[in-house]
Amino acid sequence: MSTFVPIIDLTPWFHGDADGRAAVAREVDVALRASGFLVITGHGVPTALRADIRAAAKRFFALPADVKARYAATVGGRGWLPPGVEANGYAEGTETPPDLKESFAVGADAPTGDAAIDAVWFLANVFPEEAPELRALLVEYLGVMRALGDELLRVCAAALDLPSGFFTAKTAHPSYTLNLNWYPPISVTGTPEPGQFRIGPHTDFGTVTILDREPGTGGLQVWGEQDGWVDAPFVPDSFTINIGDLLARWTGERWKSNRHRVLPPDATAPDEELMSLIFFYETDPSAVIESLPAPLGTVAHPPVVAADYLGEKLAAITVS
Template structure:
């Protein structure tokens, strides 16, 4: 597996010319087959919105611990995920110390009427009263990410010469989560333990992940069989996109769900703090996912219900 992460401009796709859309789809297919990662520009999401979210989120993370405790939750919940509740390396079966981060999570909020489904996949969002502007910013961003997630899935369908709604037919009432991940400086975390990361090595679980990140010494790395761990490229005003396990399974492993990690804070940059906005897109929880057969697909996995598959993945990375 290569660690080459290409940059793809989505402008021709949105402009609608058949040749331009076909070229974007081909480039996406190549990237997801080779690496499982790409950078996209021309996505249409305002940079100012992301900057405003970061500024408001930093005000939240700077609040005293006892104030943030009122919003505390755990993996899969809505609100504040304190330090120590998540260890992504467990997704690979590797026992690692907890990830060196704090998160604030919001997500899909349109309930189904099924209490069991709603309680896990569509719980109410919680917003901090101490930072009231965060609610409108995040609701705006969630709507934009949902729309972009579906558009990426349409591009994925075009990449396989399938009907454009092949994937989105199962995202009429999807689950999704937006994590605001704050990676504190060394002064806050202290020296990392052996094998400890800001986020441990893992793959993502859903269909596509849309990441808005900041560059740093303790930043994102992508795994390659030939190159090992390699720093992911950074382009201002781009999103980093990667395939999740569910989409890889759906395509019969034609597309990679690639390992990645976020390095621990480094002694060479003791004051570095970073913040990532990470949108994890999934499907309707009740959707049954069947692998696309050969010749497009490579591996025929048994059908799986999305909620069962994703729920097991989330449980695996929860500490305690």
């Protein structure tokens, strides 16, 4: 078992007694302080749902570019993000080449009634006519992921001995995004440029990221202060979890929003194509996030409005 990115079974949290739940919470606290990452099993999300999404999404990504372009969107929007529009390394101030991926994004679409908020954070989802089964699958998955996201925030509250609803009090009407990331094989992308990745080094921006990934040569790595880039462990039927900048800030930097990257396609695996399902959970856009004071927190950040903070982060990774 990896100690840097530990594997944590959530079965005692969902089905155990108070001692079992407390033990899970302690493990989560240790993981988020050490690396900001963990792998969870026992989460209860059906494997078949994720497999069906992948199969339908692959049919979409295999379409000609001019067909996919009917659903083209910009970073933070809803629809197809073509190659070349995103460079996550920009978030660190590094002028990297664009990321070697395509994405299809859906997310929270129930309007709040605030036109300014809704126009940015609750856009209408679009679904490709050429893969009609995606609509029902993605709507179901969004509901399942939101429920899991809230449950993970309750685990986080328990890990800090806070009231169960401490974090979810600010997710009454949250924004969130699901990216279906397709990482084409090197036979499609061509040889990567120097410093080019499937996803460049970055930290995530929101509260909790729930990643369903496939193993591969060009896979996920997490940054370690002592060991440098470390391959994230892969466990079948698991989710890789990490926290984003907003939750790290919320905890006064007790927990780490850690750098990670997805390696470029490798010539030793010329046919490797991977697909990740990445759910980015945030908060209510109007939520004011204040750092937890000592002794839990160690850094007293100024309060921020979630929408303002996240908007600046998304703008930073958009290739103009």
